[in-house]
Amino acid sequence: MRILVINPNSSAEMTAAIATELMVVKRADCHLDVVNPVGGPISIESAYDESRAVSEMLKLVQRAPGQGYDAVVIACFSDPGLDAARELVDIPVVGIQEASMYLAASLGSFFGVLTTLERRVPVRRRYAESLGLGGKMVSTPVLNIPVADTVGSLDRMKATALAKGQEAMAEGAEVLILGCAGLGDWSHQLQEELGIPIINPNAAGLKLAESLVDLGLSHSKFRSFQQPRVVLPLD
């Protein structure tokens, strides 16, 4: 199967980091491409950033079926443009925040989300509530690091992450999600140190995409994700 992973920001460094992570966890029979659109924001930390990233990202999604991809993964934890992407194509489009949160909810009674910036805490909570998981997300510890700095700063921030993870456990989190596509690389090490499941959202998204392809399932085109009446042709 062929899966397209789109990092919707324009950081080639983050795209490369995601590719490196996912090559390890992907199935042998899965051909994987990790790309990013040109010209979007260097990181996505606000609804405004999301709005800037979505147009070009949607073109990559729109092209994917014609290029032979069986599924698409949007590798930004905010799941920007997810509904629009699902409307555009018949193949499954996976959002890594949605995939991570439902996975976390099935691995423990309560979970936490390690969050990059304080401003994104309410956004994470509202998203969990939209999934029905508001009562299960009990902690959103803040790392206080700009998204663009995550990839290069993992080592330096280890101590902070460990402390924040322990804080989340004290608040009742039995599972922890690394709430940024740039944090994924940490998951195994942090899992060992904290002794609870740590979810790498990129990997969770990829596995859900692989599963959907195997199951012959995609998003419902009845009601919510119906094809738009007018779709702009690709250039």
Next chain:
Amino acid sequence: MRILVINPNSSAEMTAAIATELMVVKRADCHLDVVNPVGGPISIESAYDESRAVSEMLKLVQRAPGQGYDAVVIACFSDPGLDAARELVDIPVVGIQEASMYLAASLGSFFGVLTTLERRVPVRRRYAESLGLGGKMVSTPVLNIPVADTVGSLDRMKATALAKGQEAMAEGAEVLILGCAGLGDWSHQLQEELGIPIINPNAAGLKLAESLVDLGLSHSKFRSFQQPRVVLPLD
């Protein structure tokens, strides 16, 4: 006070209809401009349409404070780009769906939303849930009319609207929202016929905007709607 109403689709006909409606309900001391961006979709009926409309709409929002506006109203019932718009400016930005739903919830125990297309029913429900009003929205009768046709078809559709309103009342709706910016003109007539409050979302949005200006209130810039780190300069 000066208020900018943005119809985010590119239908000048709908823009004109909204302006006509609002001129009647606006306060004497309120200067009102109703505009639409150039080049967006002719109507907004899907998340994809929303994504197409948002970029240009946000530029109009971004310019508004410099042009002396005291508040902005986004006059599309889907409230496209609302969070991003609020991040961009310090003046209040009102979404007409949000304004209508909270107003409806304060006029009766349960309300309904007259909906243009079946595909938007789940989107309306999810929005009500995000506002905390999922338990109060009891009915979403479908008119089955494309958004672009609303403005010109009001007369022809009266009978349908009346029947759908009665259906909503039988399901427990004590208040009805006209769930499309192009349906607003109907409100007084339908209110008389059905005998329950009918909310014109454009008018509800405008009144909330006027109130916020009087109250010296705007959206919180702490956390959720904090200014984005990088904002593209206006051309």
Next chain:
Amino acid sequence: MRILVINPNSSAEMTAAIATELMVVKRADCHLDVVNPVGGPISIESAYDESRAVSEMLKLVQRAPGQGYDAVVIACFSDPGLDAARELVDIPVVGIQEASMYLAASLGSFFGVLTTLERRVPVRRRYAESLGLGGKMVSTPVLNIPVADTVGSLDRMKATALAKGQEAMAEGAEVLILGCAGLGDWSHQLQEELGIPIINPNAAGLKLAESLVDLGLSHSKFRSFQQPRVVLPLD
């Protein structure tokens, strides 16, 4: 338009303070009367106090339409007798707690309510839940001041209020409601000091009343607020 604001307790001092506040924020074309019933409790701090205040308050409401009022505002944060008042008359009756909470919910993701007494904390929470906003009210800091003392003690309590507001922000509140009709005067100063929107409930209630009159909307008389079968004649 003519609006009647009823302070349901019997404190003429609080009535005067509310009038002073509201004269500043009311529209030029709005004639405002602020009154209180004779013989009720000097302050409303319990359900028992509410029960004592309601009879006389309802008579004022009942008289309002005949006196030419277009709307009524109940200026006590507990919204005593609100449902009964809405049943009695066809003009809109606004409760300031309801108006403030829905307004707060539309200005940020989460809000707090500055509360006079610890005993009213559960009452505020239950009210927010009844509006659907239980998940959005994240903080109810307690000032620990009897309601009757609020009006005269604002200056003295400034430091406490500021500290409690910061506590609410640390708990995630992006907006703060001054949870007592006697606290309203503080709003602008506190807003400047805390940097988040501060809602004066009296003003929020008045603006909602003005808006409803302009919109030709009132509470639904279908089901919840239907006219009672028997209404006692006014003396």
Next chain:
Amino acid sequence: MRILVINPNSSAEMTAAIATELMVVKRADCHLDVVNPVGGPISIESAYDESRAVSEMLKLVQRAPGQGYDAVVIACFSDPGLDAARELVDIPVVGIQEASMYLAASLGSFFGVLTTLERRVPVRRRYAESLGLGGKMVSTPVLNIPVADTVGSLDRMKATALAKGQEAMAEGAEVLILGCAGLGDWSHQLQEELGIPIINPNAAGLKLAESLVDLGLSHSKFRSFQQPRVVLPLD
């Protein structure tokens, strides 16, 4: 033990009917008095009726401890003045709607409430939601009978009640509450006919009151039901 049952409307006929019912179900060691205040509304069908009934009812509650009662039951399904009554006295005060709904929720997954008038349907739903039982109350079939007529019309309405009960079962109700103090007499017969538990709210309230006395439990005086600062002396 001595229990005071207060029918808060002024219908001596209903008071007598409640007394007759309860004499059968009360424990041998329970001395029971069933009374009604003088001068209130003949039936309670609206929030306005509740407001008219509460003052006199609260005086009966206030006197109860001094008269040697161990508990009070408010025998009107709307639970009027319940919070105020609990604030006034240290002995338990039971509301029959609250008692019935929690009992229903423990006898099946979902329950229905047989309702006298359509206008009370939203009130019942809001009450269930305030108890946390909004998701468990699945049906509110309407008998369409004024409260004052219930006591004398039971025989005549049997067929309607049976049909409405079956309607509730088809909607998923596994338990049915007779949602009016005047309907209680029906419970055993309807239970036999429908084959599901039928709750007589007066009886449910009495049994809860007896249990609380045995358990040495009363409503918490910490926070919600704290004694009011000022209580009017009894005449």
Next chain:
Amino acid sequence: MRILVINPNSSAEMTAAIATELMVVKRADCHLDVVNPVGGPISIESAYDESRAVSEMLKLVQRAPGQGYDAVVIACFSDPGLDAARELVDIPVVGIQEASMYLAASLGSFFGVLTTLERRVPVRRRYAESLGLGGKMVSTPVLNIPVADTVGSLDRMKATALAKGQEAMAEGAEVLILGCAGLGDWSHQLQEELGIPIINPNAAGLKLAESLVDLGLSHSKFRSFQQPRVVLPLD
């Protein structure tokens, strides 16, 4: 009436302690037997322990009607096998956690549950949510004592319990449930010390059982608790 109380673990010491407690609170006309199955786990602290206890417990339940019992109480706070027990017999089967939580919710706005072990905290929360009471359970202070040690350690743990109760009150609990069948003996003393209602779950369960017998009510056999198609004969 005859009531069978089953302690589903195999600790005869705990069975005796429960019997001693309940003899004091039972009604004079209630014949009470307190038993435990042979061969189950010595205490129930996990879902695995519950699964070990259920088979033998269900046989005791199945025999109860033939032995002339009018109701059964399962005296383990985890309510193990409650649904299955209700399916098996027509007489009421009461779970003490369910009985305690609904009782607590009717004595105050918010309650806490004194919990034996940290691992049971999420289980308690999930149970409260299943009853609709997730929003009302605000505190689950942990005693950190194995269930098997509760009965013999009450005196030694008094200071801890008092401190934990005060902690719960600071978190907003107006009522406290002793969250283990082995803690019941404490209730009156703790109630006096803390000044809020303390619920002994065994006693709460017994009183509900007595009430149900008086009311002629049992669990609905329509849908949820319908008789299983095949029931193994008793040996």
Next chain:
Amino acid sequence: MRILVINPNSSAEMTAAIATELMVVKRADCHLDVVNPVGGPISIESAYDESRAVSEMLKLVQRAPGQGYDAVVIACFSDPGLDAARELVDIPVVGIQEASMYLAASLGSFFGVLTTLERRVPVRRRYAESLGLGGKMVSTPVLNIPVADTVGSLDRMKATALAKGQEAMAEGAEVLILGCAGLGDWSHQLQEELGIPIINPNAAGLKLAESLVDLGLSHSKFRSFQQPRVVLPLD
């Protein structure tokens, strides 16, 4: 990887049917064994049936790690004994109802569950609510077929299933779960006929198990699924 699928009832026919289905959908590198315990109920249609099945099923789970399995799937839609199974072992244990419901929730806004017997409708609803998905499960159409008859009756019931699926869509379901381990074989055909995603719960469970093994994730042993203090040795 090696995955153990346990059909917890004693129907070898159903076990064989599940194995046949799953061999098609499993990954090439996944070694799969599908087994059932000896001596349990022939089908699981009640909580009592669940209690009969769990003991033997848990022994199979307990043995799995020592036999080299990397994950376990419980292939009964009621997810019997899931919490206990997760406590017993460190490898992931997947419940097919949980896996199906979270998958359904990520493929559309609302889903339905095709249910075998009316008595299981409330059980399915309560389960969805425990997952946070109560608001997303909008339909539970009943096939009215005993679980034991599902495997042999698929062809005969096609017309019913199709009609029930259309009924679910009319109620707003955008995705449909086949709510019984014996119904899985239908999924592709029904998906083609209805035009919405149809989830085979066995397959959904297997794919989640495979994903968890790849991700190095298992259920949290912190709090909810901590190892029981005492575990009986295997015979």
